[in-house]
Amino acid sequence: MLALRAVEAQCRGHHAAASELAARAEPLIDALPEPRRSIALVNIHVVRAMIARLQGDALQVTRSGLLATHLLAGLEPDDAPGWCAYRGLPHTLVGIGHLWSGHPTAAVTSLQESRDIDPASPFTDYAQLSHGSHTALALVIQGSQDEGLALARRIVTVAQEMGRPVTAHTAQAWIALAVVAQLRHTPDELESILPSAERAVAEATDPFTRVCLHLLRFVSALFRGERPAAVRELARARALLTEHPGLVYASRLCTALEVRMAAEGGDPLDSAQRLLAEHDDREHAWRQAWAEAEASGDARLPAATTEADALTIMRGRLLLASDPQQVRDVVAPASALPGMVGVLAWVAIAQAEDQMRHDSLALEAMGIALERAAPGRISAPFLVSRSGRVVEILRRHLELVGTHAAFVEEVLSVVDRAPTATREKPRAAEPLTDRERVVVGYLPTMRSNAEIAEALQISVNTVKQHLKSVHRKLGVSSRREVVRVARDLDLLP
Structure with missing residues (x-):
């Protein structure tokens, strides 16, 4: 009874009460006979997954969803008639957890499994709209942009026919539409989508969509050439991620954009490396939490490593100047x-x-x-x-x-x-040699001449000679000016 009351409280939006009721119910569950015990546990795990979703805890959403999925698979329809119409819900929660954890391919699979289990007519109610919205966004992030775009458009069209195209249930679809506009570099289309996305996200309860919205506003500001506004949106996204550190994929994407802004802003490469080091600390904490959850053995979690994403690319791009090989x-x-x-x-x-x-x-x-x-x-x-x-x-x-x-x-x-x-690029009075270009690549790292010499296995005097030649060819007199002019010449990323 406590487990059922927890589900009811969660459905009514009384999240604190649902959490408290679930905690009270759990110690009593083992005394129940089967299948009542399994049914009660399904209720508890689903409540916990839904609360974790509000908190932006990707690991807990995934873990609780998997536990509920496993238990439901062992129950006959007659054992749990109340779950007959909702057997796909735990799969949907697992899909959301996978997406937030940086496993978009696994997310698409789980969301499609949910649809196969509950093959209702397309988008017959708001729950189906929500499922379709999440699937559209997962497809776009996974790389199936055309399929995700088509699904997102269908969701919005059906929601329009239902009288509410902009709602929490369509938030992910609007985000998916905006992401595709960004990928296709269509600023006018992005600007036309953002107001609807903003209204839908304002009704949504999960922090993932709010972070996504700030990152899309960041892109929109860059399209308009408004760098200060872009920086503000990036800072707002990071503030939300600090509140909700379990949003692994969103944090990786935010870090990639922070590193990009540091590199484009003329900051020393050390600034970008510092941002990456801070992120690596977060990754370590995530993997440690993942390992502890795996060690419990109660749910078969996916690998702690995320799929390659924009942060993988940014790590590579930082090597373009100094170590392109x-x-x-x-x-x-x-x-x-x-x-x-x-x-x-x-x-x-x-x-x-x-x-x-x-x-x-x-x-x-x-x-x-x-x-x-x-x-x-x-x-x-x-x-x-x-x-x-x-x-x-x-x-x-x-x-x-x-x-x-x-x-x-x-x-x-x-x-x-x-x-x-x-704009026409400046030209060096005389082309730099390959070795001079390599030396220039080390300058944003703030390494000393001795450290550059050690890295290249040449003498300090040779480094000084290369720099003297670079200064002459570029018409500059300081290391800082070398970096600035080298960026204008596309000798540095």
Whole structure:
């Protein structure tokens, strides 16, 4: 009875009461005969998963959802008639937990399993809308943008017919629509979607959608060229993530954007490395909590490691200037993935090969990126780096290879409309040698001449000679000016 009262309290939005009732019920459950014991445990685990969802605790959502799923699988419909119409709910909760944990492929699988278990007519009620919304967002994040976009549009259309297109049940669908607009670099479309997304998220109860909204506002501000506004939205996202540290995927994405802003803002590379170190501490805490949950043996959790994502790419991009030969290996886990992450990986590989003067390999990598991007018009990966070298590789690919010409021309037209991207780059009075370029790559790290010499296995005097030559060729007189001019020349990321 206490377990049932906990479910009722949760459904009514009395979350504190539901948690208290579940805690009171648990010690009494083992005394119940089967199947009443299993039914009571299902109720307890579902309540805990739903409360964990409000708290942004991806691990607990996943764990409790898996426990409920396992118990329901062992119950006959006659044993638990009250669950007959909701047997897919625990699978839905598991899918949400997977998505928040950085396992979008597993999320899509669990959400589809939920639909197979409860094959109701499409979107017959708000619960079905909510399930479809989560599935649409999981598909988009997983890389199946076209499928996710089509589903999100269907959700909004059906919700419109039901009289409430903007509600908590459609929040994830609106987020999915906005993400696709961002991937396709269509600022006007993103701006038209955001007001509905904002109203829907305001009604939603989970923190994941709120973080996503701040990150989309960040992108929107960058589209408008409003860097201070973008920084504010990123700070708001991080503040929410500090409140809800269990949102693994969202935190990884936020860190990737923070590192990007640090690198583009002219901060020393040490700032980006500090951000990564802080994130690594969070990753360690997540993995430790995951290991402890696995050790309990009561739920078969997925691997603690997340799928490759934007943070994987950012780690690779930070190596472009100083260690380009390592970029391919670092982003390799992402290069096989569909969608934006896979495209970003191949663009980074193309930049690295170009940095090493491997022109044919750079063209080959860019060709793979275009093969992945063109069908879904995913143009953002070619624009996000703000690198003139990416544009040059694209132009060279258009001239020498010519595949996906219409898409390449579409991307280049965006570049041509952006004043900051088309301003004429300064030129060095004399090209830098390969060794001078490598030395320049170490300057943002704030390493001393002795540390650079040790890393390159050359003498300190040789480093000084290279720097003297670089100063002369770039027409500068300080290390800080070298970094600034080198960035303008696309010698640094």
